[in-house]
Amino acid sequence: MKEKLVVFSGAGMSAESGINTFRDSNGLWEKYDIYEIATPEAWNKNPELVTDFYNQRRKNILNVKVNQAHLEIAKMENLFEVTVITQNIDNLHERAGSSNVVHLHGNITLAKSSGPNPEKKYYPIKSWRLTKNDLCEDGYRLRPHVVWFGETVPMLMEAQNIIEQADYFLVIGTSLQVYPAAGLVHHAIKAKKKLILDPKVSEMQVPNDFLKIEMTATSGIIEALDLMR
Numbered sequence: 001m002k003e004k005l006v007v008f009s010g011a012g013m014s015a016e017s018g019i020n021t022f023r024d025s026n027g028l029w030e031k032y033d034i035y036e037i038a039t040p041e042a043w044n045k046n047p048e049l050v051t052d053f054y055n056q057r058r059k060n061i062l063n064v065k066v067n068q069a070h071l072e073i074a075k076m077e078n079l080f081e082v083t084v085i086t087q088n089i090d091n092l093h094e095r096a097g098s099s100n101v102v103h104l105h106g107n108i109t110l111a112k113s114s115g116p117n118p119e120k121k122y123y124p125i126k127s128w129r130l131t132k133n134d135l136c137e138d139g140y141r142l143r144p145h146v147v148w149f150g151e152t153v154p155m156l157m158e159a160q161n162i163i164e165q166a167d168y169f170l171v172i173g174t175s176l177q178v179y180p181a182a183g184l185v186h187h188a189i190k191a192k193k194k195l196i197l198d199p200k201v202s203e204m205q206v207p208n209d210f211l212k213i214e215m216t217a218t219s220g221i222i223e224a225l226d227l228m229r
């Protein structure tokens with residue numbers, strides 16, 4: 001039986017594909033007020049603005065390419081039972097060939113009901129654009145399948161269970177500032193090796209038992225994966 005490798009990725013994983021992170025300079029938070037576009041209150045106040053913001057993100061994501069780090073992680077399925085737990089709402093891990101991806105904060109290529117039962121069913125969005133005419137079977141307008149600030153993270157317990165079973169744990173491109181996701185790094189209780197790959201790792205609060213590689217995802221991925229073998 002193959003050993004279990006769990007990869008926990010954040011926005012930095014897709015930075016070299018051309019998708020902005022939130023916190024770096026040129027990050028999305030400098031250009032937008034998150035309370036106006038990524039909260040349930042924002043949706044209630046101005047669903048057009050929110051829909052348009054995510055339409056633009058989706059259009060961008062569909063136009064970019066996977067990077068070498070996404071591809072190398074997918075290839076690790078030859079050696080390990082790999083699960084990717086990503087905070088990213090893009091679908092680049094899947095497009096690179098990873099077959100087991102858990103989206104903690106949703107998947108921008110899917111939509112869900114804006115009514116009282118949003119997690120009941122997810123609907124593929126046919127093009128990059130969701131409109132006010134796209135309705136759910138329950139009659140409510142469809143909203144992006146994204147976990148907004150102030151909402152619970154439905155996949156959190158599943159992610160925690162997966163990380164607890166990991167033999168190897170690799171964290172890539174996350175500032176570890178968005179909770180509750182960031183707390184997951186403390187749940188790799190039986191992992192033989194834990195490693196974090198991020199160009200700003202020296203500025204971050206990382207548990208002592210993690211190896212640190214201070215490089216970008218694409219420049220450090222081979223070294224990181226070699227340390228896992």
Ligand SMILES: NC(=O)c1ccc[n+]([C@@H]2O[C@H](COP(=O)([O-])OP(=O)(O)OC[C@H]3O[C@@H](n4cnc5c(N)ncnc54)[C@H](O)[C@@H]3O)[C@@H](O)[C@H]2O)c1
Nearest residue numbers: 010011012021022023087088089090173174175200216217
């Ligand atoms: N691609 C996406 O889907 C996307 C993009 C932006 C934000 N988000 C979401 O916003 C939230 C922000 O939290 P977060 O911790 O993921 O992101 P973050 O923006 O808080 O942190 C990004 C991290 O990536 C690192 N980084 C920057 N360039 C990198 C590179 N080339 N290689 C490796 N690391 C690099 C930074 O040093 C930083 O630590 C998350 O929910 C995140 O998924 C998603």
